Amino acid sequence: MASCNHDSCVRKVPIFSDLDNEKITKLNNLVKNREFKNGELIYMEEQIGENIYIIESGLVKLYRSNEAGNQYILRLLKEGDFFGELVLFKEEKLSSSAEAVGDCSICLIAKDELEKLIKSSPELSHKLLSAITSRLNKTENKLQSLALEDAKEKTMRLLLELAKESGIKKENGILINLPLSRDGLANLIGTTQETLSRKLSELQNEGIISMQGQKEILIKND
Amino acid sequence: MASCNHDSCVRKVPIFSDLDNEKITKLNNLVKNREFKNGELIYMEEQIGENIYIIESGLVKLYRSNEAGNQYILRLLKEGDFFGELVLFKEEKLSSSAEAVGDCSICLIAKDELEKLIKSSPELSHKLLSAITSRLNKTENKLQSLALEDAKEKTMRLLLELAKESGIKKENGILINLPLSRDGLANLIGTTQETLSRKLSELQNEGIISMQGQKEILIKND
DNA sequence: CGTTGATTTGATTAGATTCAACATATGTGG
DNA sequence: CCACATATGTTGAATCTAATCAAATCAACG
Numbered sequence: 001m002a003s004c005n006h007d008s009c010v011r012k013v014p015i016f017s018d019l020d021n022e023k024i025t026k027l028n029n030l031v032k033n034r035e036f037k038n039g040e041l042i043y044m045e046e047q048i049g050e051n052i053y054i055i056e057s058g059l060v061k062l063y064r065s066n067e068a069g070n071q072y073i074l075r076l077l078k079e080g081d082f083f084g085e086l087v088l089f090k091e092e093k094l095s096s097s098a099e100a101v102g103d104c105s106i107c108l109i110a111k112d113e114l115e116k117l118i119k120s121s122p123e124l125s126h127k128l129l130s131a132i133t134s135r136l137n138k139t140e141n142k143l144q145s146l147a148l149e150d151a152k153e154k155t156m157r158l159l160l161e162l163a164k165e166s167g168i169k170k171e172n173g174i175l176i177n178l179p180l181s182r183d184g185l186a187n188l189i190g191t192t193q194e195t196l197s198r199k200l201s202e203l204q205n206e207g208i209i210s211m212q213g214q215k216e217i218l219i220k221n222d
Numbered sequence: 223m224a225s226c227n228h229d230s231c232v233r234k235v236p237i238f239s240d241l242d243n244e245k246i247t248k249l250n251n252l253v254k255n256r257e258f259k260n261g262e263l264i265y266m267e268e269q270i271g272e273n274i275y276i277i278e279s280g281l282v283k284l285y286r287s288n289e290a291g292n293q294y295i296l297r298l299l300k301e302g303d304f305f306g307e308l309v310l311f312k313e314e315k316l317s318s319s320a321e322a323v324g325d326c327s328i329c330l331i332a333k334d335e336l337e338k339l340i341k342s343s344p345e346l347s348h349k350l351l352s353a354i355t356s357r358l359n360k361t362e363n364k365l366q367s368l369a370l371e372d373a374k375e376k377t378m379r380l381l382l383e384l385a386k387e388s389g390i391k392k393e394n395g396i397l398i399n400l401p402l403s404r405d406g407l408a409n410l411i412g413t414t415q416e417t418l419s420r421k422l423s424e425l426q427n428e429g430i431i432s433m434q435g436q437k438e439i440l441i442k443n444d
Numbered sequence: 445c446g447t448t449g450a451t452t453t454g455a456t457t458a459g460a461t462t463c464a465a466c467a468t469a470t471g472t473g474g
Numbered sequence: 475c476c477a478c479a480t481a482t483g484t485t486g487a488a489t490c491t492a493a494t495c496a497a498a499t500c501a502a503c504g
Contacts, residue, residue: 064362066371069369074362075456085355086355123346125344129311129354130310132354133354135307136354137308137317139362140286140296143294145411146369151491165490180449193452197451198452198453403482403483416484417461419485
């Protein structure tokens with residue numbers, strides 16, 4: 001666990017990005033860096049959360065499992081996103097697990113230290129509040145989607161979301177690089193890989209999307 | 223719209239409850255009170271949110287609608303709960319609607335004023351952060367439930383949640399007073415009134431619950 | 445190539461929705 | 475207080491969607 005001397009990691013994060021230099025320096029001293037290999041667990045539900053995590057590079061999936069061993073992926077996080085924040089100001093068990101999707105470089109800040117910093121910085125706490133509020137809003141969107149939409153609608157919504165997050169604009173549409181296997185993607189929308197596969201085929205037959213290999217999908221214009 | 227002279231309304235709210243007297247006084251001056259009749263809309267999605275709301279008495283349901291006109295109830299709020307907080311620090315449209323369930327007395331605080339107060343009070347912003355974080359956690363619980371559980375499990379979870387929120391302990395179990403019609407309850411767990419009705423009957427046949435009239439359910443011990 | 449893992453497609457089944465009928469409250473005016 | 479009308483809740487039968495299980499393709503890699 002090396003200390004994170006380059007401050008890219010901190011500046012990369014929207015909620016920290018425009019703090020004054022003094023605060024940034026303080027933060028940098030608190031930040032540790034760790035590498036995780038594909039599939040490695042960053043933390044596990046039921047543990048006590050001791051850090052807040054920031055993704056310097058790579059992807060992380062946050063998921064929950066139930067007694068039956070089924071998992072549901074709450075969110076897929078990328079460079080600059082932070083997670084583990086649910087334990088701030090609480091002595092609580094983590095309610096989700098975090099796992100590296102591909103190799104990742106993660107920065108971590110001890111929860112206690114960050115709490116101190118937040119308490120002493122109105123602007124930081126304000127930014128955090130705003131970030132978590134927006135997180136809550138997105139989560140409520142998903143809730144609505146799961147409750148009201150059928151598999152096809154959820155599939156389309158997933159594609160549009162991925163396009164918005166990291167789609168590449170082409171002359172004939174938006175190209176998406178799928179970050180997960182069919183199974184993982186299906187899991188993101190609360191369905192099975194088979195159903196997702198069928199819905200993708202349907203969408204392709206209808207001329208709405210075009211699959212290019214297994215890892216790329218083009219959402220066509222109009 | 224009367225000013226809310228009795229400060230019960232503010233003190234009732236956990237996030238405000240143990241602020242110092244000076245802050246409480248300030249807050250009291252900001253708070254307005256309004257009555258809403260059963261079914262009356264408090265605000266509507268797509269509007270610009272200008273207030274934060276606190277329930278002094280009564281119930282409020284927060285829901286979202288889609289284009290097809292279907293609605294999904296995000297949460298059911300009671301005395302002491304606050305809502306409308308998603309617009310804090312954002313110039314944003316509301317993404318849900320709020321409706322009075324039964325007659326309600328609601329306190330409102332202008333968003334701008336509350337933001338100022340939050341900025342000047344680290345403890346308040348800390349409490350708010352903590353409240354919204356816990357809200358997020360609960361929302362993620364629901365997401366997991368919707369994604370992984372079948373109608374019967376969701377029904378049972380709903381009952382347990384209601385019991386936790388406002389159940390009355392009896393010698394033979396916990397008595398729940400149902401706050402909504404079957405339709406509303408079904409909506410809370412993303413299913414239909416018919417399915418909920420069937421699942422309740424099943425649970426009763428299995429001896430797990432006992433329906434007492436239409437508005438009360440006893441969850442039996444063991 | 446041949447093996448392995450991922451994806452797609454097919455056939456069957458299970459669970460939930462829908463539509464319809466019936467039953468049970470709730471409310472109103474006579 | 476009753477009779478009727480309206481709301482709400484329950485149950486049944488048909489239908490449909492998605493899950494499951496199984497088989498067939500496809501892709502990646504030594």
